[in-house]
Amino acid sequence: MIEISIKETTRLLPIPEEATLTKSFSNIKPALSAGEAMIEASRCLFCHDAPCTQACPSSIDIPMFIRQIMSQNPKGAAKTIFTQNILGKSCASVCPTQVLCEGACVYNDMNEKPIDIGRLQGFATDYAIENNIRFFQKGQPTRKKVAVIGGGPAGLACAHELTVLGYEVVVYEAHEKAGGLNAYGVAPYKFTNADAAEEVDYVSQIGFTIKTKTRVVAQTEETTSSSDYHTVLLNDLEKDYDAIFLGMGLGESKKLGIPGENLPEVQGAAEFIYQLRKEEQKISVGRRVVVIGAGNTAIDAAVESAKLGADVQVLYHRTAQDQSAYDFEVAHAKAANVKFCYLVTPSEIIGSQHVEGVRCLQNEVTGVDDRGKSKINPILGSEFVLPCDMVIYATGQEKQVRFYHSISGLTLEHGKILVNPNYQTTHPKYFAGGDCVNGGKEVVNAVAHGRDAARGIHRYLLGEKN
Amino acid sequence: MADLKINFAGIIAPNPFWLASAPPTNTGYQVMRAFEAGWGGAVWKTLGQPIVNVSSRYGALNYKNDRMMGLNNIELITDRPLEVNIREMKEVKERFPNHALIASMMFETKEEWHDCIKRCEDVGVDGFELNFGCPHGMCERGMGSAVGQNPDVCEKITSWVMEAATKPVIVKLTPNITDITKAGLAAQRGGANAVSLINTINSVTRVDLETFEPMPSVNGYSTHGGYCGPAVKPIALNMVSALAAHPDFHLPISGIGGIETWRDSAEFILMGASSVQVCTAVMHYGFRIVTDMITGMSDYLDSKNMKAIEDLVGHTAHRVKRWEELDLNYKVVAHIDPGTCIGCQLCYIACEDGAHQSIALQEGTRVPAIKEESCVGCNLCSLVCPVDDCISMVKVNTGKEKLVWAEHPANPHQIAAIH
Numbered sequence A: 001m002i003e004i005s006i007k008e009t010t011r012l013l014p015i016p017e018e019a020t021l022t023k024s025f026s027n028i029k030p031a032l033s034a035g036e037a038m039i040e041a042s043r044c045l046f047c048h049d050a051p052c053t054q055a056c057p058s059s060i061d062i063p064m065f066i067r068q069i070m071s072q073n074p075k076g077a078a079k080t081i082f083t084q085n086i087l088g089k090s091c092a093s094v095c096p097t098q099v100l101c102e103g104a105c106v107y108n109d110m111n112e113k114p115i116d117i118g119r120l121q122g123f124a125t126d127y128a129i130e131n132n133i134r135f136f137q138k139g140q141p142t143r144k145k146v147a148v149i150g151g152g153p154a155g156l157a158c159a160h161e162l163t164v165l166g167y168e169v170v171v172y173e174a175h176e177k178a179g180g181l182n183a184y185g186v187a188p189y190k191f192t193n194a195d196a197a198e199e200v201d202y203v204s205q206i207g208f209t210i211k212t213k214t215r216v217v218a219q220t221e222e223t224t225s226s227s228d229y230h231t232v233l234l235n236d237l238e239k240d241y242d243a244i245f246l247g248m249g250l251g252e253s254k255k256l257g258i259p260g261e262n263l264p265e266v267q268g269a270a271e272f273i274y275q276l277r278k279e280e281q282k283i284s285v286g287r288r289v290v291v292i293g294a295g296n297t298a299i300d301a302a303v304e305s306a307k308l309g310a311d312v313q314v315l316y317h318r319t320a321q322d323q324s325a326y327d328f329e330v331a332h333a334k335a336a337n338v339k340f341c342y343l344v345t346p347s348e349i350i351g352s353q354h355v356e357g358v359r360c361l362q363n364e365v366t367g368v369d370d371r372g373k374s375k376i377n378p379i380l381g382s383e384f385v386l387p388c389d390m391v392i393y394a395t396g397q398e399k400q401v402r403f404y405h406s407i408s409g410l411t412l413e414h415g416k417i418l419v420n421p422n423y424q425t426t427h428p429k430y431f432a433g434g435d436c437v438n439g440g441k442e443v444v445n446a447v448a449h450g451r452d453a454a455r456g457i458h459r460y461l462l463g464e465k466n
Numbered sequence B: 001m002a003d004l005k006i007n008f009a010g011i012i013a014p015n016p017f018w019l020a021s022a023p024p025t026n027t028g029y030q031v032m033r034a035f036e037a038g039w040g041g042a043v044w045k046t047l048g049q050p051i052v053n054v055s056s057r058y059g060a061l062n063y064k065n066d067r068m069m070g071l072n073n074i075e076l077i078t079d080r081p082l083e084v085n086i087r088e089m090k091e092v093k094e095r096f097p098n099h100a101l102i103a104s105m106m107f108e109t110k111e112e113w114h115d116c117i118k119r120c121e122d123v124g125v126d127g128f129e130l131n132f133g134c135p136h137g138m139c140e141r142g143m144g145s146a147v148g149q150n151p152d153v154c155e156k157i158t159s160w161v162m163e164a165a166t167k168p169v170i171v172k173l174t175p176n177i178t179d180i181t182k183a184g185l186a187a188q189r190g191g192a193n194a195v196s197l198i199n200t201i202n203s204v205t206r207v208d209l210e211t212f213e214p215m216p217s218v219n220g221y222s223t224h225g226g227y228c229g230p231a232v233k234p235i236a237l238n239m240v241s242a243l244a245a246h247p248d249f250h251l252p253i254s255g256i257g258g259i260e261t262w263r264d265s266a267e268f269i270l271m272g273a274s275s276v277q278v279c280t281a282v283m284h285y286g287f288r289i290v291t292d293m294i295t296g297m298s299d300y301l302d303s304k305n306m307k308a309i310e311d312l313v314g315h316t317a318h319r320v321k322r323w324e325e326l327d328l329n330y331k332v333v334a335h336i337d338p339g340t341c342i343g344c345q346l347c348y349i350a351c352e353d354g355a356h357q358s359i360a361l362q363e364g365t366r367v368p369a370i371k372e373e374s375c376v377g378c379n380l381c382s383l384v385c386p387v388d389d390c391i392s393m394v395k396v397n398t399g400k401e402k403l404v405w406a407e408h409p410a411n412p413h414q415i416a417a418i419h
């Protein structure tokens, strides 16, 4: 067994220069020029009952908006997009289009490059946002109030649609800025803080209130330390509002439950990325970073560490075929020099004051389980230590179960809030959508939930009156 | 937001986008789907005495990767019984009372015309279109373009129709004629309320190089068919402008020919049309394309601070002049933007071999240089350049007054023309 001691000074890398950061975190889907957009739009076949639209979780009429770009009507194109998906801007940048719309484009069946739908969508939405063209107004006042808990994609989409439907809406957001994981989660080479802020402004201009730095809590004891941040009691919201939408996303990264986890250079991926986004990438990482897990969040954390200068190893206990990260994300990581180490389970993080390495066990594949994933068994005596200076664990996120338990009658399923097709929970006054309902998917799923939940709330409140 | 509603020769429609008389208006089912999708009007597939159609019927011109730049057909008028068409027109009018429904017709005798007009008016159609344009099959029987090509017959039949019709009558003109204004004026003399143009253009699309068959082939043989689609737009625009600018012609014009987007529509309207009709684009992509036409047109009118379609009508018509009226002292030369040039040198070879040898290649760069002294300002290089706005045609100040041919020293009749 190898034990390596690392010199204090080499442990953390300096924060890269501004110019270096700008370059390494530059957008991986740069904007199309008007000419490029025209050429790409002209390729679209305008399919009937288009497979791309069917594959879009928010059902954007893709052939229509592309045709509108082709006919040099970017305003009409933006309207087509925003009518279905008011966060069309972020979706254009962050959607995994390869497995959604672009993956379904009929050009794939001709072995030709699918239409660049994401960037065309970005072209149209940017046009509307940059020219501050708005398509929706506050609806006829219903004199009813709805509270939205969480200012992420689900909450914003819900608040927007409710405002169109004539409700008075207040969004409660615990963090300093609204936007949810668009502001604090997705990779900055897809969507920057400036992009996120611009989108929140555009969406909220319709006239709903966002109370940032305001966490909704179940009990008074859960007060925050900083005077700048506030708490609001859920009970009070229940009294003041006619309905409540829960769009709270997920919780902290799941702990690994192995020794050494409390060392200072051990971090959850969600927390690491939060910090990265908050500090606009001006953070330091270990010289050698080990990322545990091989989902999309793990890959993001690995790529981001690599862009900050680290040597990065991703550890995954099963095989490459079993990892949940998308192939194109893995390819992106490999292009950024991230190394992958499969069939390895970490058993301990070693180091006295600081992280010095990860003790691992090699696994072997013994078969396939009923979900089609490899069955694995640790190989006896295969223990080894992977030296490193920082560990990021990315094996999923907790759900905010304790909070949900404080709502009487709310049913959870594996920690996810159970809803009916109207996105109504088992407590009639509460609706929910986004990651807290689906357990963590994409921004576009959260937007579709939020939009449809608003319509569900509308039906519920109309029904209540009649 | 601009109002797209129009009053075309007394026919009210929610917007100027109408379906042309053709397969998309074969049935009530289709027309209702079209109205649901947003079309403002529909001209029913031409009614007439029973006919039989051939199989196959259409041929197309593809240009490189683009399908159906031009479409050709050897189809005739409706092949469904008149009673069925009339019954379905009634259903459409009942369900869509505010949309424009126009009956297209083509008959031989005055009695036939009168009878059909009566039956159509009884079910509530908003107007008539007289098909004097079909270039195949019907003209051989003395109908269609055989009428459109003979101004006297056109005038006479129009006047027959006007005796019976209480609703507005549109005469649809054939482009298979030397001077479209003769036909338009004949329709006007006959008392028509409006004209529409163009119908299809005589054509044979293609020859199969393996079998030597002309296309579309009916068991090895073909016939001259009617050409339409994007390729015919310039021809249609020219004919619309000729009528719109004619001093003696005063009827509203419904523009047809190669229209696919709001931009095409706007061009026809600027040229003098006050409604437009579409066939090929719908045959290619379906009724849904009208959404882009509606949103695009309404945004365009807004951007021009115009409130209604009529504000846009005809602004360009008077700018299409006779050649002799153009200013011979006006001059432009090509200018290449080296920043966007990709160095393909298509402009160079086009000018060198195909025009005026006014572009030079340069040492050390692939960006060509314009020889301004010899550039005649023909536009060719800017047309072949694959990069948008890379070659622009820049006005040169010649310091000379406007000079037209009549006054030009090179004109042998110059003195006579001035004095």
Ligand SMILES: Cc1cc2nc3c(=O)[nH]c(=O)nc-3n(C[C@H](O)[C@H](O)[C@H](O)COP(=O)(O)OP(=O)(O)OC[C@H]3O[C@@H](n4cnc5c(N)ncnc54)[C@H](O)[C@@H]3O)c2cc1C
Pocket: A094, A095, A096, A149, A150, A151, A152, A153, A154, A155, A172, A173, A174, A175, A178, A179, A180, A181, A182, A185, A186, A187, A190, A214, A215, A216, A217, A247, A248, A249, A250, A270, A273, A296, A297, A300, A433, A434, A435, A436, A440, A441, A442, A443, A444, A446
């Ligand atoms: C690292 C990472 C990368 C990702 N990358 C992508 C990507 O590239 N593309 C993509 O489509 N998706 C990506 N996702 C997924 C995507 O971000 C989420 O699916 C989406 O943001 C879910 O939206 P939401 O509104 O449900 O939740 P969130 O975005 O999590 O928003 C929930 C909001 O609620 C607030 N909140 C929570 N509790 C309270 C409370 N008690 N009181 C007040 N406010 C509260 C939170 O602060 C947060 O702002 C990524 C996720 C992660 C973690």
Ligand SMILES: Cc1cc2nc3c(=O)[nH]c(=O)nc-3n(C[C@H](O)[C@H](O)[C@H](O)COP(=O)(O)O)c2cc1C
Pocket: B020, B021, B022, B023, B045, B046, B071, B072, B073, B075, B076, B077, B078, B104, B131, B133, B134, B172, B198, B199, B200, B226, B227, B228, B229, B230, B232, B256, B257, B258, B259, B277, B278, B279, B280, B281
């Ligand atoms: C298959 C086909 C059938 C047509 N049949 C008729 C007809 O019955 N009556 C008529 O007036 N025009 C007919 N047309 C002509 C169209 O109405 C229209 O004038 C022409 O196609 C030009 O418009 P477009 O370029 O939009 O297709 C037909 C065109 C096509 C392609």
Ligand code: SF4
Pocket: A043, A044, A045, A046, A047, A050, A051, A052, A053, A062, A063, A066, A104, A105, A106, A107, A115, A117
């Ligand atoms: S599937 Fe592809 S080609 Fe067809 S409409 Fe969608 S983007 Fe266009």
Ligand code: SF4
Pocket: none
């Ligand atoms: S388009 Fe329809 S009617 Fe025409 S050949 Fe194809 S299947 Fe037959």
Ligand code: SF4
Pocket: B336, B337, B340, B341, B342, B343, B344, B345, B346, B347, B348, B366, B367, B368, B384, B385, B386, B387, B390, B391
């Ligand atoms: S055609 Fe246009 S892009 Fe090509 S060399 Fe000439 S100027 Fe440059």
